[in-house]
Amino acid sequence: MSALNTPVTIYVPRDSTALALGADQVAAAIAQQAAQRGISINLVRNGSRGMFWLEPLVEVATAAGRIGYGPVESDDVAALFDAGFLSGAQHSSALGLVEEIPYLKKQERLTFARVGITDPLSLPDYLAHEGYAGLRRALGMSGAELVQEVLDSGLRGRGGAAFPTGIKWKTVAATSAKQKYIVCNADEGDSGTFSDRMVMEDDPFMLIEGMTIAALAVGATRGYIYVRSEYPHAIAVLNQAIATANSAGYLGDNILGSASSFHLEVRKGAGAYICGEETALLESLEGKRGVVRAKPPLPAIEGLFGKPTVINNVISLASVPIILARGAAFYKNYGMGRSLGTLPMQLAGNIRRGGLVEKAFGVTLRELLQDFGGGTASGKPIRAVQVGGPLGPYLPPLLFDTKLDYEAMAAVGGMLGHGGIVVFDDSVDMAKQARYAMEFCAVESCGKCTPCRIGSTRGVEVIDKIVAGESHVVVQQIKLLRDLCDTMVNGSLCAMGSMTPLPVLSALDHFPEDFGKGQLGQAA
Amino acid sequence: MQIEASVPQAVPSDPSVDLNQVRSIIQEFKTLPGAMLPVLHAIQDALGHVPPSVVPLIADELNLSRAEVHGVISFYHHFRQQPAGRHIVQICRAEACQAVGADALVAHAKAALGCDFHGTSSDGQFTLEPVYCLGQCACGPNMQIDDDLHARVSNDKFNRVLRAKRGVQ
Ligand SMILES: Cc1cc2nc3c(=O)[nH]c(=O)nc-3n(C[C@H](O)[C@H](O)[C@H](O)COP(=O)(O)O)c2cc1C
Ligand code: SF4
Ligand code: FES
Numbered sequence: 001m002s003a004l005n006t007p008v009t010i011y012v013p014r015d016s017t018a019l020a021l022g023a024d025q026v027a028a029a030i031a032q033q034a035a036q037r038g039i040s041i042n043l044v045r046n047g048s049r050g051m052f053w054l055e056p057l058v059e060v061a062t063a064a065g066r067i068g069y070g071p072v073e074s075d076d077v078a079a080l081f082d083a084g085f086l087s088g089a090q091h092s093s094a095l096g097l098v099e100e101i102p103y104l105k106k107q108e109r110l111t112f113a114r115v116g117i118t119d120p121l122s123l124p125d126y127l128a129h130e131g132y133a134g135l136r137r138a139l140g141m142s143g144a145e146l147v148q149e150v151l152d153s154g155l156r157g158r159g160g161a162a163f164p165t166g167i168k169w170k171t172v173a174a175t176s177a178k179q180k181y182i183v184c185n186a187d188e189g190d191s192g193t194f195s196d197r198m199v200m201e202d203d204p205f206m207l208i209e210g211m212t213i214a215a216l217a218v219g220a221t222r223g224y225i226y227v228r229s230e231y232p233h234a235i236a237v238l239n240q241a242i243a244t245a246n247s248a249g250y251l252g253d254n255i256l257g258s259a260s261s262f263h264l265e266v267r268k269g270a271g272a273y274i275c276g277e278e279t280a281l282l283e284s285l286e287g288k289r290g291v292v293r294a295k296p297p298l299p300a301i302e303g304l305f306g307k308p309t310v311i312n313n314v315i316s317l318a319s320v321p322i323i324l325a326r327g328a329a330f331y332k333n334y335g336m337g338r339s340l341g342t343l344p345m346q347l348a349g350n351i352r353r354g355g356l357v358e359k360a361f362g363v364t365l366r367e368l369l370q371d372f373g374g375g376t377a378s379g380k381p382i383r384a385v386q387v388g389g390p391l392g393p394y395l396p397p398l399l400f401d402t403k404l405d406y407e408a409m410a411a412v413g414g415m416l417g418h419g420g421i422v423v424f425d426d427s428v429d430m431a432k433q434a435r436y437a438m439e440f441c442a443v444e445s446c447g448k449c450t451p452c453r454i455g456s457t458r459g460v461e462v463i464d465k466i467v468a469g470e471s472h473v474v475v476q477q478i479k480l481l482r483d484l485c486d487t488m489v490n491g492s493l494c495a496m497g498s499m500t501p502l503p504v505l506s507a508l509d510h511f512p513e514d515f516g517k518g519q520l521g522q523a524a
Numbered sequence: 525m526q527i528e529a530s531v532p533q534a535v536p537s538d539p540s541v542d543l544n545q546v547r548s549i550i551q552e553f554k555t556l557p558g559a560m561l562p563v564l565h566a567i568q569d570a571l572g573h574v575p576p577s578v579v580p581l582i583a584d585e586l587n588l589s590r591a592e593v594h595g596v597i598s599f600y601h602h603f604r605q606q607p608a609g610r611h612i613v614q615i616c617r618a619e620a621c622q623a624v625g626a627d628a629l630v631a632h633a634k635a636a637l638g639c640d641f642h643g644t645s646s647d648g649q650f651t652l653e654p655v656y657c658l659g660q661c662a663c664g665p666n667m668q669i670d671d672d673l674h675a676r677v678s679n680d681k682f683n684r685v686l687r688a689k690r691g692v693q
Contacts, residue, residue: 017660020673052662188659191618197659229565229602230614230658232671267558268565270600273656287560287586289599305557347662349623354662377624386619390656422620422661436622440656 007040008086011059011066014120015048015202016233017194022073023056029077030058037081047202049116050356051103059098062088068095103372108334109358110342111319112195115202120237123244126205132250134324138213139258143173146217150320152328154340159185159276159313160388160417160495162339162406165320168310171300172218175308182214182223182262183285183304183311187269187276189228190389192348192420195356196314200227200234203318204241208251208264210317213324214310215262223262224304226281228269238266273390273444277494278311280446291446292494313418315344334360339405349385349422350376366400368421380425384433384511388417390440391499393506394424394433413506430511435463437503445496451488452497459484459504466516474516478508538577545570546578550585559586560596564603573604608651609644611689613637614668615677617654620661629665630654632679636686649690 012018012027027043034041048055057070058080067088069080076093083091095101109115118125126132138146151166172180184207188196199207211223227235242264245251253261267285269275275284279293282304303309319341323331332340339361345368347354352374359368369375369382376382384394387404392415395402402412409416424433438459445452462484466477485501492498508515546567553562563582567574574597583590597603615630637645637652644651650669660666663675667682674685 016673017663017675020660020666020675021663055663189657191657192620192661193657194659194661230655230668233673267561269602270561270564271602271655272600284561285558287558287596288592289596348620349661349664351662390619420620420661422623424623428623433619433622436619444656 007042009042009044009061010086011044011046011061012056013048013116014045015055015116015198016231017052018048018055018057019233021052021055021071025074026056026058026072026077029074033077033081039081039086041086044119046118047115047120048198049098049104050112050198051101051353052355053353054095057095057098058085060085060088064088065097065099068098068101069093070095103353103355103357106371107358108342108360110322110331110334111199111206111315112203112344112356112358113322114206115198115356118203120202120204121240121244123205123248123250126203130325131205131321132209134321135209135212135250135256138216138324139256139260141216143217143219146213146324147173149328150217150323153323153331154328154335154338155316155319155323155331156339156406157313158315158319158343158418159278160415162416165312165316168300168312169214169217171298172220172308172310175301177308179222179305179307180218180220181304181307181309182211182218182220183282183309184211184223184225184314184317185276185278185281185311186225186227186231186234186314187273187281188231188314188418189273189276190418190420192386192422193346193389193418194348195344195346195419197231197234198344198356199314199318200225200231201237204238205245205250206318206321207238207314208241208245210320211264212251212255212262213320214312214317216260218308218310220310221261221263223264224285225264225266226269226275226285227266228275229271235266235268242266272446273440274446274494274496277446277496280494281311282309289446291448292496294493315418336360336362336403336405337407339407343404343416343419345404345419345421347373347421347423350378350382350425351423352377361405362403364401364403365395365421368404369400369423373423376423376425378425378427380427382423383426383428384424384430386422386424386433386503387420388415389420390437391415391495391502392417392420393502394430394510395506396510398510413502415502430507430514431463431467434504434507434515435460435467437500437507438463441496441500446494449491449493449497451491452493452500455484455488455491455497456500459488459500463504469516471516478515481508538575541571541575541577543578543581546581547585550582554585560588560593564597564600568603573607576605610649611651611669612653613650613686614653614655614658616656616658616660616664616666618657618661620657621664621666624664626665629667629677629679629682633667633682636683650686 054070058072059066114129155165156162274280275290280290284290299309344358441456447453462481549566583593
């Protein structure tokens, strides 16, 4: 076959943000134009590179590498063909070699190394890009050795609490129960976060491989991925990938001919933020209301259906394959202090270049907001960023030189959480944001503790009074709000109630001028 | 502990619900460990909601009290006990979307559909629901109609998308 007849490979993402921006229509237009012009092409639906301001980002494979065009609309497609984009020709939407785009080039992608490059549902593609190298190595190791490797990597849970993953696994491994479970927390309820979603949609075998390795490490034979109902695309992709892995012998009985078995199933949540909390998630998986359990017992001892259970976030589990494939020392070489490895951070909200940035811990907030994000989408100054989801505090520009590392963030009263960074420009009303935090808690509280269940509703009322009030009322109500926050912090069983005060108090502390008709903010 | 023997009781009659269909759905999922959510999802996917008349059936088959079943259905925002419009329109109200004008979009949607959150447009086409993040936070404001996502939704885009949905009926 002559090179001339080899069909050109064109990539159009199938990640749901790309879909939300019209990727399916673009893919259809490309197929139609190619057919019309009698050109044979190989259309691959890859994942997203995570540069969402460029989506739909169409890539063409050329001898020099993958040339990008974006954002592409279906109406642009005929012009792209006319311009000769199949050989990487110039066009107003041409971006050059995708790998050379600074936003991507400056990242340190370990967990997201394959994301956007491969076809998420192609097992051969996965295998050709180091996929299942970790599991192959793991199959030759004992459970104790596997646990040790993860301990040595320094991996801490990426779901928010940052608890060392290896220690959790060790606890489960040490139990003698016959039935143990691996549960993946794919509830990803935090606003501003989408890295879990991207793993599930754009590289699902990586999560499956990570869970399989976890199962080998602790001796579990069953696993569940609990995915929020708001993510129908992720659920569909996972189900297909699991079916493929099963039929290829990577899941099920006697994995790759070994004595080990692991059965994996997706379970769909039902729209409850609290079901991201690990014990509420287990209750939900058991078919009950998602009410938080008191600890102890730890899920590692008495978890799902009362059995020892590893429960980890998507990114925690997805980080395991590369740790096994390249070794703990390789992974640990990234990061700083006690925050080792990389963190996929997510730039969201009012930001010019929103998307996913995977870097070693230790990058500053300013680097992310300016160098990567390019400032606000509106072009106005950034006034506040909320890092770490709806329970994270609002940070003012004064703190933008803080390094993103669990301890450094905590030192300035912040939190890193799941790595979501939500940007607000100077039109934001911080009293409104504080009110929203209380309202969200009122809507999403599991109802077990009074300070959280009732206190959040009271919080909304008090903030309303502050916003509407005259000076003497404001002073008194702000004191009341602080007292209320104190009660919530000290009287709540889980972080929903005990951390909702963070966004509220940070708004009061850093942006007092927004509370109580203008000049009265001093009382804050 | 002794589980109270379930006394067969008359199901409140609801001619719009095919109880045999519901029975077969329950049969399909009841052997799963923690079957409740999969059962409820399957019923809602088939009927559009989880009608109160199916609660006794579920309770019976899963060996639970009606109160427990009702407690689960009412806990989760996703499950609804009343029929909805033909399409579910979810608009994200969470922080990242707020930062780029979600509140204005919500106001527009309520006016355009002539209903509040959890309400249905008078032509029965669209039920409006709030959602707290769709995972599309880099490109807000966002909405989802059934399983179709739309990013950077302006008022005009909202109108266009809904017109298109109406058109394909
Ligand atoms: C209110 C609340 C919501 C949470 N939501 C999530 C979530 O959506 N995803 C997640 O992975 N962890 C979430 N967590 C943290 C989990 O409880 C738990 O720490 C995590 O799943 C453990 O996994 P990891 O060690 O891999 O991080 C939440 C915690 C709380 C208190
Ligand atoms: S703090 Fe709130 S969400 Fe957490 S257990 Fe108590 S009531 Fe439930
Ligand atoms: S905040 Fe709206 S999609 Fe995440």
